Amino acid sequence: FQSQLPSSAGDSPTQPSHLTLSILLISLTVLIVAVYLIACRLSNNCLLRLGNQLIGLRDPSAATSEQSPLRLLLVTAHPDDECMFFAPLLLALSAQSESPSNHRWELYLACLSTGNYYGLGDIRVSELTLAWTEGFGQSVNRLRIVNDSRLPDSNSIDWQAAHIDDCVSGLIDEWQIDCLATFDSGGVSGHANHRALQRWALSRCASHRLRRDRPVPVLLLRTVGLARKYSGVLAILPALLEHSLSHSDPSPATALFVTLPSRLLTPLRCMRHHLSQLVWFRYLYCLFSSYLLINTPSNHGDKATRKAAHEAFVSGHGGCSLVEIWLHLTLPCLLLALTAQLRCCCHGNSRLLRLIGWLEAGLLCCSAVLQLTVLADHVTELVCAAAACLLLLLPFAQRNNFDFVVEPPQPRPLFKEF
Secondary structure (H helix, E strand, O other): OOOOOOOEEEOOOOOOOOHHHHHHHHHHHHHHHHHHHHHHHHHHHHHHHHHHHHHHHHHHHHHHOOOOOEEEEEEEEEOOOOHHHHHHHHHHHHHHHHOOOOEEEEEEEEEOOOOOOOOOOHHHHHHHHHHHHHHHOOHOOOOOOOOOOOOOOOOOOOOOOOHHHHHHHHHHHHOOEEEEEEOOOOOOOOHHHHHHHHHHHHHHHHHOOOOOOOOOOEEOOOOOOOHHHHOHHHHHHHHHHHHHHHHOOOOOOEEEEEEEEHOOOHHHHHHHHOHHHHHHHHHHHHOOOOOOOOOOOOEEEOOHHHHHHHHEEEEEOOOOOOOHHHHHHHHHHHHHHHHHHHHOOOOHHHHHHHHHHHHHHHHHHHHHHHHHHHOOOOOOHHHHHHHHHHHHHHHHHHOOOOOOOOOOOOOOOOOOOO
């Protein structure tokens, strides 16, 4: 009898081994971590841009001098909106205020209803107070909850801009607000009260009536599709792409804010204070929603001040823009992935495989030199990206595409042929 085992390596089945799947899983994890760290770095850059823009509105000739804290007012429609939708923005601003080298921020919150749709208004007011003070660590003096019969919690009642203006305009002047944040036209969840806030904010921004002495930029939280909304950390990939493309404009109108690694659990802790709202589907929301991890608001401020903020940012970062940073970190990964695919196509041709190996070595060396010379302060992102590229190449090495892989010995037949 002749053994039925394969006689050559070329006839061996191409089923992926457990080691290959493990390496691929580790590679994808490292890539996600690298992309997340890049998003955190760009989030800090967006805060610097926004701070430069607001300081330019105060006094353009003294953009680098010592300034009083920048004040942002978040206007929401219901209690728990600040946790479910705006947590990355609030946490990014509060984290930057802790660093002495960055702009100092003061956060204010105006909730325009008590959320009394089911008769739980008093409970939700106390929950919001706890979430704002204990969850986000802000002062209760910077919180204002409006209880106005003209602004009821109802998805079937459209709030009027004049009624909203009566409740918010006084707070803007009282707190000397520099920037305003609220929902966009989609309202994230499509709620009528959320959409009404966008119409009010844009109407007041266009008429320069948000503040008497100077214009106030407005950040409108963008509404994304369902797939991106519930994709969790994977939503960072399209957000980074859109953010990089928009920043090719010298006066970018979009921003990116990401929850920092040290505060990933803070939105969940804040949501625990809203016990009356934690029904079963909100647990799923907390598990899969990207709004607990990333915010991509659009900046509806003055274009000239945005351009000045961009120029100040580029001059302070060695002339390297955000698009250049993104290309430097992703282009080597794309080139190495392309050469890995070429290895699969050229299986069996030793000369061509050796040439591709030298090409990959050159790409790695050039990438390392480029990163160390141009992006010397992005060491963490560089290490993660390089490690992910190397791990992605290991499965192809296991399939005998590299010269240094030793071919395993062939099994002996069970029975000799007579």
